[in-house]
Amino acid sequence: MGGAAVVTAPTERSAAVVRVGLAALPVEAVTDAVAIRQVLPIARVLGPAALSYASADAFRSAPGALTVQQLPGDHPDLQSLEQAAGEDDAGEAGLSEITSPAFVVRAGSGVIAAAGYQSWPGRVAHISVLTDPAWRGRGLAQLTASATVAHALAAGLLPQWRARPLASRRVAAALGFQELGVQLSIELTVMGVA
Incomplete structure (x- = not known):
């Protein structure tokens, strides 16, 4: 950097x-x-992987008509989402490592997208985002990540986004993250x- x-x-x-x-x-x-x-x-x-960060001034909240719910970070519905996404995508997202609440979108009773963060040293909030493959491309990652980033900023944390896939990097950019390293x-x- x-x-x-x-x-x-x-x-x-x-x-x-x-x-x-x-x-x-x-x-x-x-x-x-x-x-x-x-x-x-x-x-x-x-x-x-690109490392991106968002300040309170740069953050752009995602618009959305869907309701984002908050669940405990260890809620069993998150494990179901990880299974639906597959081992590689779940591992990349790191949703199982979050220390924050999870911010989710549901379809019926199942979670189809979720985001949260892991608190890291230096007041960093390492963001994790995962969307069920059948529901990708509909703005759900941006919606759940937006709620997560707002929560982290309200807690006085610096949101960090680590991404290899271009689609993930685009979601971060849409929310106001800047690639710095x-x-x-x-x-x-x-x-x-x-």
């Missing part, structure tokens, strides 16, 4: 491996999976290093 990079690691040992490997790369290459694979022993890569997550193959 802004010509700088922040690199985190779960252990001192893995941090040492990453520090040595990344020292050979320019800052702009630390989110390039091909470049990273040349200097680090990589088992798995997730990303890169890129995130790349890696898993090392080094034995005993996590």
Whole structure:
């Protein structure tokens, strides 16, 4: 972000491996999976993903005629939505990790779209959004995410949106999020290093 990079690691040992490997790369290459694979022993890569943020001044609430309901973040109907969306989409969304209430839209008794956030250090609200594949393209992600962002801003938090899919990035932009950086997550193959 802004010509700088922040690199985190779960252990001192893995941090040492990453520090040595990344020292050979320019800052702009630390989110390039091909470049990273040349200097680090990589088992798995997730990303890169755009990191976007919304201020209270930039936030644009989504219009909508549908009612957005609030549920506890661990409500069983959210698990049903994750199952309908599939493992990959549910994993990308991270809805199971929210610490906020869930903001949902229902069709009949089932939840067809939901959003919430996980409180992160530094007063960041990491936004999670998921829509049932059969209901996508109807503005439901924007509607539920709008309620989530409003809740986070009211709590004095900075909303953060992490997205790889272009459709998700478009929803964030429609709500007033600005892309300010890129995130790349890696898993090392080094034995005993996590």
